[in-house]
Amino acid sequence: MTVDSAPIREAVIVGAGIAGIGMAARLRRAGIRDFLVLERAERVGGTWRDNVYPGVACDIPSHLYEYSFRPKPDWSRRFAPGAELLEYLDATVVAEGVEAHLRLGAALERAEWMEERGCWLLRTSTGTVRSRVLVMAAGRLSEPRMPDVAGLDGFAGPVAHSAMWTAPELEGRSVGVVGTGASAVQLVPELAGRAARLIVFQRTPAWVLPREDAAYAPAEPRPSRRELAAQAEGLFAARLRGSPEAAALARRAREHLHRQVADEELRRHLAPTAEIGCKRAVFSDRFYPALARDDVTLEASALAGIADDGRTAAAASGAQYRLDALILATGFETVRPPFARLIRARRRSLDEHWRDGMTSYASVVVSGFPNLFVLDGPNAALGHHSAFEVIEAQIDYVLGALEHLRRHGGTLEVSPEAEAAYTTRIERMAARTVWAAGCGNRYVDPRSGRLTVIWPERASRFRALNGRFHPAPFLGAAARR
Numbered sequence: 258m259t260v261d262s263a264p265i266r267e268a269v270i271v272g273a274g275i276a277g278i279g280m281a282a283r284l285r286r287a288g289i290r291d292f293l294v295l296e297r298a299e300r301v302g303g304t305w306r307d308n309v310y311p312g313v314a315c316d317i318p319s320h321l322y323e324y325s326f327r328p329k330p331d332w333s334r335r336f337a338p339g340a341e342l343l344e345y346l347d348a349t350v351v352a353e354g355v356e357a358h359l360r361l362g363a364a365l366e367r368a369e370w371m372e373e374r375g376c377w378l379l380r381t382s383t384g385t386v387r388s389r390v391l392v393m394a395a396g397r398l399s400e401p402r403m404p405d406v407a408g409l410d411g412f413a414g415p416v417a418h419s420a421m422w423t424a425p426e427l428e429g430r431s432v433g434v435v436g437t438g439a440s441a442v443q444l445v446p447e448l449a450g451r452a453a454r455l456i457v458f459q460r461t462p463a464w465v466l467p468r469e470d471a472a473y474a475p476a477e478p479r480p481s482r483r484e485l486a487a488q489a490e491g492l493f494a495a496r497l498r499g500s501p502e503a504a505a506l507a508r509r510a511r512e513h514l515h516r517q518v519a520d521e522e523l524r525r526h527l528a529p530t531a532e533i534g535c536k537r538a539v540f541s542d543r544f545y546p547a548l549a550r551d552d553v554t555l556e557a558s559a560l561a562g563i564a565d566d567g568r569t570a571a572a573a574s575g576a577q578y579r580l581d582a583l584i585l586a587t588g589f590e591t592v593r594p595p596f597a598r599l600i601r602a603r604r605r606s607l608d609e610h611w612r613d614g615m616t617s618y619a620s621v622v623v624s625g626f627p628n629l630f631v632l633d634g635p636n637a638a639l640g641h642h643s644a645f646e647v648i649e650a651q652i653d654y655v656l657g658a659l660e661h662l663r664r665h666g667g668t669l670e671v672s673p674e675a676e677a678a679y680t681t682r683i684e685r686m687a688a689r690t691v692w693a694a695g696c697g698n699r700y701v702d703p704r705s706g707r708l709t710v711i712w713p714e715r716a717s718r719f720r721a722l723n724g725r726f727h728p729a730p731f732l733g734a735a736a737r738r
Contacts, residue, residue: 265376268292269388271365274303276632276648277394278346279324282353283652295381297364301350304398305343310422311447313339316439316540320482321489321643330479336470370602370627375668392655393596394632400590404435406560413567418585419444425582427452433570433578435560436586437463439539444586446543449553456578457548460559462529464510468540492641493715496534496690503691507533517545526557534640535696591710592702602626614702615709618671618679618730619723621654627670630655636683636712646716650724657726667733675730687713
């Protein structure tokens with residue numbers, strides 16, 4: 258069968274994580290069956306498939322970390338472990354009939370808009386597909402970020418990124434952990450005591466808040482999702498620069514540090530200097546006690562290089578450590594998603610369109626790229642609430658756009674003016690938040706200095722602005738109907 262004779266699908270979704278599975282489930286519930294879900298891995302699950310390091314768990318209350326259309330009343334803990342979250346996603350795929358639409362092991366290699374056909378041509382590792390609509394659901398936590406460390410490639414021992422965990426042998430060895438962010442605070446307590454010696458390289462001290470996790474007793478009443486959502490929304494005030502709520506949150510974190518770390522020198526190295534929330538705050542009741550162990554050393558500077566012997570790690574402070582293994586808890590590529598290089602329309606890639614940082618309209622559509630919808634992309638992350646809140650609003654938007662296309666035909670291409678106005682609106686909202694405080698976080702694009710990852714308002718505001726499709730900002734007579 259030639260490319261031109263291949264059927265044109267109504268929609269193709271790239272990625273089978275939270276966003277992709279949710280989009281597929283809602284398409285089926287809307288009666289739409291002519292779609293595919295392309296997933297490069299051999300199973301679904303996204304970040305919860307890839308992140309299987311010891312201690313991995315959600316840092317959002319479990320009852321907020323679920324689809325509203327498929328509640329799970331029997332979460333085992335207040336903060337569910339990664340394996341349970343993956344089980345939930347697997348069960349959703351089966352219960353919602355998504356299995357029939359999956360094409361696993363199908364990595365996207367190129368997606369090009371065919372102007373004359375009015376469809377997307379997708380070349381994958383398993384063949385070619387055509388589709389009227391392309392939904393990118395690759396997510397922000399899919400491409401591990403590797404640190405720029407001189408000599409790292411020459412390290413003689415095992416090297417494992419937290420998102421590509423290979424369970425290296427650690428017992429009786431000297432192990433270095435690079436990073437003190439969200440993954441590290443879960444991982445370090447699990448490794449302490451297993452390794453003969455643990456060296457934790459800290460570039461910037463993180464704000465650490467109490468986690469207060471607990472298992473639910475079998476007959477224990479579960480919390481109300483509505484109440485938890487209201488509590489989460491209330492946390493946004495602490496993301497406003499200079500707010501009383503931010504000051505109260507900082508006090509709580511400092512009290513947590515003083516309560517758990519008795520050693521004054523260690524406490525001094527762990528005390529954050531950036532405004533709370535500018536970089537991602539983390540939650541743990543075990544991280545500080547792990548650092549206080551005799552067999553754990555906090556190196557209060559970044560890993561700077563690996564010596565020619567392949568074993569000696571040099572810190573930015575000048576200290577040197579003989580290491581047998583390295584664990585990289587260095588996060589993900591967030592401001593410049595690699596998938597953008599694969600998407601082209603009118604001889605231009607999405608990466609080129611985003612050369613000064615990601616832009617969009619409604620955090621879903623991009624000018625110059627017809628019938629393309631990006632989930633969990635530009636300004637679609639939350640710093641105070643569950644990712645499900647934004648993703649479900651985006652899914653509603655895409656469903657409205659598909660209904661419009663079904664009724665009126667043609668294509669949907671948002672105007673450059675609408676995208677520019679939305680970008681300006683984001684900049685105005687962002688200016689009052691802690692994410693614009695200049696701490697060097699991974700939410701702000703270094704090329705433009707714009708906040709391009711986080712939604713700088715409450716989740717309810719996102720849904721009010723972006724949870725429903727409106728044709729007015731789109732080009733063409735069909736879009737204006």
